[in-house]
Amino acid sequence: MPSSSSDKTLRRAILDTARAVVVDQGYQALSMRRIASAIGYSATSIYLHFEGKDALLHALIEEGMQRLGRLLQRAASSDETPVVRLQRVCEAYIRFGLKNPEYYEIMFMLHPEHMKRFPPEKYRRARRNLEIIGKAIRNASTNGSASAEELLIRATGVWASLHGAVSLIIAHRIDSKIDQKELVERVVKNTVRGLSFTK
Amino acid sequence: MPSSSSDKTLRRAILDTARAVVVDQGYQALSMRRIASAIGYSATSIYLHFEGKDALLHALIEEGMQRLGRLLQRAASSDETPVVRLQRVCEAYIRFGLKNPEYYEIMFMLHPEHMKRFPPEKYRRARRNLEIIGKAIRNASTNGSASAEELLIRATGVWASLHGAVSLIIAHRIDSKIDQKELVERVVKNTVRGLSFTK
């Protein structure tokens, strides 16, 4: 008997409600009791479907990673030159973060403590997104074929820069005098240029 | 009568203990009751010296900003060429983050909620660090004098990239196959190069 017996009922309702709470009340407001009362169950019933709050978060994170992955993939296969495509991928990443700040927050800005037991299989899923960036870099690269290792580190560097911009903006750490759109453009441009493709 | 009457006693003890807790037990472990019991006072006594937990955090953040500022300043006045000096400043920023992860966490990775009422005067203090980066960029810049506005946005872009690297490393989000040192070098190099000084 597959464990999917309850996948269509309470488990999904919990997940959907949790997402809704995070999205329109913020991560701080996400509590077991709140979720439970929103769906008309007791708080402890959640533990019948998730190991604990962290496991619930991990499930939300994975959902977010999939959504992000689709957006990146779409950008990566847009009808453009390879360099512009890489740029589009970067823009898509940032756009996702700025459009879904609460989601981005739990995906990438959670305290390390919560990620201690992030399941490897979900970690692998998340890594695919990095690989999309990596492929875009390789395609845009002129100087021959870099090793997989080299590509991974380049992609991670690009990711770090993009994440820095998104997370600072989301956390309202950016000087109010700065135009957000221009900052994003700059970061993308500088990041892509930093890879120095044009010979 | 100056408000510094208690600055040398309990207020300082609270701050020192709070810092100690954060540094060697992590942000998660920082609670009013824990601080209080560590110094042998009741939890509510803290409220006689700080408006609340957030105010306490803000004080810690400011301390951290000052420490970071000193390190950046030192790097910015090292005996090197301007471009290398900028690089040193970037390295100093990252080094600070990696050496003081718990401190960095409360300084730059706190949930936005906690920063809602961050006092403007402390915000201004924090901005000085950005100005150090800005000056280093200007000195390293070849293409004439950019406007203050332009400089601010460039500095913010650089900051974002550095912060991205630091925060992902601290949060253990980086693939274990990646050499941390090399990643840092790459990010610094790409970030500086992204500014494209060499014509």
Added chain:
DNA sequence: CTGTACAGGTTAACGGTGTTAACCTCTATT
């Protein structure tokens, strides 16, 4: 059929959190 195992809920409780209200006590000033 009857008995039983078990899935899927429940309530009560534990030990924690930030914060507020009410109170106490000592010191300094009028």
Added chain:
DNA sequence: AATAGAGGTTAACACCGTTAACCTGTACAG
């Protein structure tokens, strides 16, 4: 000598994640 206030206290409120113990219906074995 009376009083105001600084600097503490305890008790309590409303939350939090999580566990233990219990209940209830349904499916399946003898």
